[in-house]
Amino acid sequence: MIMTGKERVARAMRREQADRVPVFCQLSIGHYMMRSALEPHRIWFSTNDFTDALVQTARVYHFDGILVNLPGRPANWENLISSMEKRKGETVITWKGGGQTVCPDADNAHYSGPFKNPGLIEVDPSLLYYLEPHCITELTYPFSFDFMPPPAEFGMNFFPDYYLDSLKQTLQKAAGEFHVSSEVFSPFTQFMELLGYADGLIALLDDPDKCEQILGALAVGTADLAVMQAEAGADAVLISSAFAGAGFISADQYRRFVFPYEKYVIERIHQKTCAPIYVHTCGSIEDRISLMVEAGYDGVDTMDPPPLGNVDIAQVKRKYGDRIFLKGNLDPVNVLLNGTLETVREGATDLIRIAGAGGGYILSTACSVSPATPAQNIAILSKTSIANPYDGMLP
Numbered sequence: 001m002i003m004t005g006k007e008r009v010a011r012a013m014r015r016e017q018a019d020r021v022p023v024f025c026q027l028s029i030g031h032y033m034m035r036s037a038l039e040p041h042r043i044w045f046s047t048n049d050f051t052d053a054l055v056q057t058a059r060v061y062h063f064d065g066i067l068v069n070l071p072g073r074p075a076n077w078e079n080l081i082s083s084m085e086k087r088k089g090e091t092v093i094t095w096k097g098g099g100q101t102v103c104p105d106a107d108n109a110h111y112s113g114p115f116k117n118p119g120l121i122e123v124d125p126s127l128l129y130y131l132e133p134h135c136i137t138e139l140t141y142p143f144s145f146d147f148m149p150p151p152a153e154f155g156m157n158f159f160p161d162y163y164l165d166s167l168k169q170t171l172q173k174a175a176g177e178f179h180v181s182s183e184v185f186s187p188f189t190q191f192m193e194l195l196g197y198a199d200g201l202i203a204l205l206d207d208p209d210k211c212e213q214i215l216g217a218l219a220v221g222t223a224d225l226a227v228m229q230a231e232a233g234a235d236a237v238l239i240s241s242a243f244a245g246a247g248f249i250s251a252d253q254y255r256r257f258v259f260p261y262e263k264y265v266i267e268r269i270h271q272k273t274c275a276p277i278y279v280h281t282c283g284s285i286e287d288r289i290s291l292m293v294e295a296g297y298d299g300v301d302t303m304d305p306p307p308l309g310n311v312d313i314a315q316v317k318r319k320y321g322d323r324i325f326l327k328g329n330l331d332p333v334n335v336l337l338n339g340t341l342e343t344v345r346e347g348a349t350d351l352i353r354i355a356g357a358g359g360g361y362i363l364s365t366a367c368s369v370s371p372a373t374p375a376q377n378i379a380i381l382s383k384t385s386i387a388n389p390y391d392g393m394l395p
Contacts, residue, residue: 005064006235009179013236013276013299013325015360020389021352023363023382024065024179024327026280026301030106030371032057041091041103045136047072047162051169058178060375062382065179065362067238070134072165074146077136097147099137106371111138117196120203125213129154130221131190139193154221156228164232171233179236182229186241186279187218187261201248204257211257219261223268230273237269237277238301245283245309254288263295270296278327282367284310289320299325304366308333314354317361325360330381332365337373344377348384356390 001019003011008022032053033040042049050070058066074080082094091103099113118141127142129151136146144150151158167182174180185193191214192200203211226237244258266277278299279292285303289311292300303311303326313329320326330336335347348363355361363385369378 004177005058006174006176006179009065009362010235012360012362013278015322015325015358017359017390021356021361021363021385022064022179023061023385024063024067025061025364025378025381026067026069026368027057028368028371029070029108030104031369031373033104034106034371035060035375039091040105041093041109044070044103044109045073045077047075047165047169051166051173054170055173055178058174061378063178065181065235066170066174067181067183068167068170068234069183069240070166071132072160072162072167072169073136074160074162077146080136080147095137095147097137101136108134111136113138115140117141117194117199119199120195120207120210123194123210123214125210125217128194128214128217128221129158130218130225131185131194133185133190133193141194155224158221159225159228164228167229167232167234180234181236181238181278182226182232182234183238183240184222184226184229184265186239186244186258187215187222187265188244188258189241190218190222191215191257192243197243204249204253208256215257215261219264222261223265226265226269226277227272230269230275234275236298237275239265239277239279241279242282244281244288245285246287247283251287251291255291259291259295262297266296276325278325283308286310286312289316293320293323297324299327299362301327301364302366303327303329305329305331308366311366313351317355321355321358321360325362326355327362328364328366329355330363330365332367332369332373336365336377337370339377341376341380344380345384348381349388352385352388356388359390 003019008018011018012022036053038049043053054066082096085092089105093101101109101111103109115138131143133139142150145160269277276298279297280301
């Protein structure tokens with residue numbers, strides 16, 4: 001029986017076999033901009049254009065799943081513009097509310113405003129709930145959305161009415177064809193975005209107790225948002241914890257500053273919904289996968305291989321394949337971006353053979369697909385999966 005992408009990914013996330021290994025890569029926003037006929041800045045600012053790009057691109061590459069990794073935007077965003085100038089390789093928008101956004105044709109938009117990251121001593125944990133780094137404007141403290149005043153209360157009313165529109169529109173346009181994951185930023189990522197990455201790392205050493213208070217406050221809002229997304233129909237929730245790998249913090253720091261807060265979020269989601277929860281952490285994570293499993297994750301994403309990371313997926317499959325699903329491990333730089341069709345096919349075939357047997361594996365790049373990645377190198381992934389069905393694999 002030929003399954004839909006939605007069914008195929010759902011089975012893999014339950015660690016079951018489907019008709020074949022599902023293919024589901026996370027594409028960079030810049031890749032959507034380069035490969036879509038839509039105007040690049042509109043992919044960043046228009047909920048409708050962004051969701052069109054998600055679904056259209058998934059169909060072009062024959063993906064089985066889609067990750068919704070931008071929030072909904074206010075419907076009147078164009079009315080907030082004072083002026084817009086098209087330049088070579090970018091669009092520059094000046095806003096009526098102040099500030100300016102540079103929108104590259106193949107990268108995330110960058111807003112320049114008056115905000116400066118607060119110092120650790122200035123931050124009051126009681127004023128923190130959730131921080132959205134991908135607002136139209138910038139992450140502020142106290143936090144506010146898209147030229148709006150700070151929310152009057154925490155809880156479900158904290159988020160604007162339009163905040164889940166990207167997820168809802170994608171679900172509607174996917175119409176059951178694709179598995180749709182939502183995304184929340186981990187408490188640790190929000191913490192680093194608030195203080196700035198250098199100062200955030202220093203803060204962990206200078207005042208770890210206050211850092212824990214901040215992380216605890218952010219965990220509450222993260223859990224509430226994740227539950228909202230699952231209740232709105234997300235098939236799974238991805239916790240983006242990109243900067244919790246060994247390149248940033250030690251395993252001991254991970255155990256103290258990441259593990260308990262992500263565990264809290266996972267427990268809250270599992271209490272309220274049946275949606276699978278998985279984590280995206282970049283780089284060298286071999287020494288903390290056991291903590292991800294202990295935290296209660298249903299799956300682990302990226303699993304960067306050498307030289308980008310240090311994950312041996314065969315070892316992870318042997319140790320944890322009966323407890324979590326695995327997604328990723330295909331080198332997005334040396335194989336997908338710079339490789340040939342043959343090297344991509346070989347890499348994908350090896351992963352299907354090593355990690356796909358018995359189910360519980362989703363073929364994907366270890367991290368996001370680069371904007372400049374050749375389209376044919378991405379398209380060959382689904383063809384490779386179709387050519388290697390489960391009945392031809394060793395259990």
